[in-house]
Amino acid sequence: MARWRQTSGRMRLYRGLMLWVLVGALVVWGFIQALRVRQAVLAKVQLQSRHKSGQDHPKPSAVVGPTPSASFLQRVYIGKVASNTPAPSGTVLSIADAGDDTLEVISPDLLAKTALKAREADEYLAAGQVLQARKLYNSALKGISGLGEHEAHGLREKLAALNAHTLLGTGVLPDDPAARIVAVAAGDTLARIADNYRLTLALIEELNPAVHPADLRVGQPVKVLFGPFDARVVLHAHRIDIMLHQLYVTSFKMQLDDALPVNPGIYESPGNLERNVNVWPHRTIIINPRRGHGRGLMIQRRPAAVGNIGVSGKVLARLQTFLSPKYSQVDVVP
Secondary structure (H helix, E strand, O other), rough: OOHHHHHHHHHHHHHHHHHHHHHHHHHHHHHHHHHHHHHHHHHHHHHHHHHHHHOOOOOOOOOOOOOOOOOOOOEEEEEEEEEEEEOOOEEEEEEOOOOOOOEEEEEEEHHHHHHHHHHHHHHHHOOOOOHHHHHHHHHHHHHHHHHHHOHHHHHHHHHHHHHHHHOOOOOOOOOOOOOOEOOOOOOOOHHHHHHHOOOOHHHHHHOOOOOOOHHOOOOOOOEOOOOOEEEEEEEOOOOEEEEEOOEHHHHEEEEEEEEEEOOOEEEEEEEOOOOOOHHHHHOOEEEEOOOOOOOOOOOOOOOEEEEEEEHHHHHHHHHHOOOOOOOOEEEEEE
């Protein structure tokens, strides 16, 4: 009996000690968390104070110091950080409560690689190696797009000018994987050739100004491109990029009106939105999450908003030339 009482007393002592250790650990943990919260609040207050006073005012395309692990952000708005989203080349911070001030932070390594590719492309172009130059320009643009708008704008201008005289010209560069000369077969029409290569008739006629649809001859050479062309609508830049598969071709400015946030669930409810909207006569493209416009133009990814993209005049005519309602797709980027 005495031993049982002694053992029971020890157990109560051990339990009491463990309880006090647990209480002490919780107190320490709470103290540490309180310190972290205090530091975060002080940092936020200090940032807001410095921003309101004009100190450390951000400038577009600012570059981070030369640290090997420097990440880059896309259009960082001064505001409350909502979430962190992993990206292939770094981490993109989603910022809530966007303000007027923006900051683009880009890795120096990315800038150096982009500049190197652009210089190499310039050298190839000067040496007459147009396809290699086009490939390098396009690769550099793909790597910097959405991150460094100043650098991307220069690359788009170079590619658009190059494509206007080569890809969209009347000739075909040797070994160009995007274009070829084909011979008219018996029973062919320009409209049939355009459909075979997923192009518009207007573009085929533009590429072949000397070819008259009513006078086609068997064996007559016709320039074609391997379509279809697609459109990438960049909402924040009010820009429409024309793409030939992975190759950037050219861009057009557009107006964005009445863009409204959309609940993602609406896309899975058939019949909620308009279908088969023929918008060309109205001189407007309607971004439709289900069908796009016409029979075939559709959005590849769920957009952040649904609204009207206004185009008119020469821009509308060029879009009609590039985009086939039967084959082309529209990719919307917020």
